[in-house]
Amino acid sequence: MAVDQEHFVHLARPLAPTVMGFAAGSAPLTVNIQPQAVFSVIDHATRRDIRDTQSTRVIGALVGTRSEDGSEVEVRSTFAIPHTENEDQVEVDVEYQKNMLALTLKASPRETLLGWYTTSHELNSFSALIQNFFASPETGTFPHPAVHLTISTEPGAPIETKTYISAPVAVSPERAAESCLFVEVPHKLLFSDAERAALGTVTAAAESETRAAPVASDLESLAQALEAVSDLLERVSGYVGEVLDEERDGSHALGQYLMNALSLAPKVSSTQIEHDFNNHIQDVLMVSYLANTIRTQIDLAQRLATAPLAGSDKDGGDKREGAGEDGGKHYDGGRSGGGGGGAGRGGKRAGRTGAGARAGGGGQQREAREPRENGE
Known part of the structure; x- marks a missing residue:
């Protein structure tokens, strides 16, 4: 796919930089991203060959699941797409994209094409063309909107992610195919407790001089999690106190978010929480004691089951040996x-x-x- 820069810039450049955002509650689409998808994009950016692509960014496809009503998508995996981009034109290997998508969907039948990613936050004229390619009925996500994920991968800078969908903006169908309006939608990173611990270990290794960090045990991870929660509670309490003392201006969105979060917490006293925690610890210790007892009994039963066999063979051998001597x-x-x-x-x-x-x-x-x- 090649495009003449002179013809395309005249159509899309006034429209591509225009970005429209939505709040989390009124957004037409919510994007959830798995950590392995982010790692795959970073790995693709790290292994790129600038001499061959002549571009400072890489592109690829997003694969995942979509809810039944189409209001929420989850990006689970990605795959790279070779492309060449310079000041005059952009070329994308369409056949490679089709073959890789067919293999990916064959390995994961429940997943589908969601959109594409790039390692630059810049929305230039070529971004609109690629966005329309992934949103087309023949090669894209039609009738659902294509998701555009941008990730910053500059060395030494924090990783930032943004997600967009597009809307056609043109006066004719010909120009609508070559232009679009990017609409920023909310997104969030999803990860389990195990992935959270792995990310914490990776962060600790990145901050050390040796680039190494020990793997924390379950008890140490629990202690670190409790310390993090305590720090967050102190931070929120300090913010609320400053707002009540009129030392800083409050935010209605943040206040509503805190009210929603507090409404989900159970209304119990600290004494009851401590009592329940101690009972839970006792239950855990009891289960551990019973498990060790059962393990010991099983080991003892196995030894008792095998001990008579060895003793009977030995006694029988001695008796046969004695009988042979007497007979002789x-x-x-x-x-x-x-x-x-x-x-x-x-x-x-x-x-x-x-x-x-x-x-x-x-x-x-x-x-x-x-x-x-x-x-x-």
Whole structure:
């Protein structure tokens, strides 16, 4: 997609810098952004090759989910789109965008195309052209508005995000395709407790000289969260006190926000909160104790189940070994007795010796020998 700068600037430059904003309550659209989408955009900006693109910004597509009524969207992932931009024209690889969108939607069927992003807050004439491309019925989000996300990625500066939708402004359909009015809509970053802890660790590592930070345990994370909440409460209390003392002018929007936040908090006394907290700690300790007890019982049962098997094998082996030794001795004694009996045929003393040897093998053989010896 290439555009002549002379023709396009005449149509879009008076309109593109115009931005209209809405409050959070009256906005036609609310944008929620997941942290992985922001990290993907920053990674794309970090890995860009300025020599090939000849541009100080990069662009890509936003993919996520949209509510049933279309009033809220959630940006979950992004993918980069190669483009070339200079003072005369801008070129975007449309085929690459179509193929990547098809692969992304195949991997995540519940998601859909939401719009596009760029790493610059500047809304120039080419921004209107790209916005209309993503909002068109053939290649865009029609009939829903396309979301335009801008992220500042300057080194050493804080990361700032802004979101826009567009409205056509022209007197003819031909000019409407090449011009638009950007409307700024509210947005917020969504992240879970685990992601909050990860972001806090990344921030701590960025502020240290070694660019490293230890991972906090659950108890340390809880302590840090309580300290942050305490600091915020002190800040809000100081602001309210200054407004009541007429030391500073109050804000109706901020006052309404504080009233809405306080109305959601349960009306309980500090004594009741402390009592509930202590009971909760006791319940946690009891569950931990029961879990350790069950683990110990399972380990003990496994050892008791395997111990008799090892003992029975050992005893059986000893018994079989002892039986073999006794059998060997009995067999040898029998053979010795037989030899003694053979020698007894030649003399009386030898016969007694043979009878005595056979007596070690059995009493019946000895009784059978004695009458024969008396007869002799």
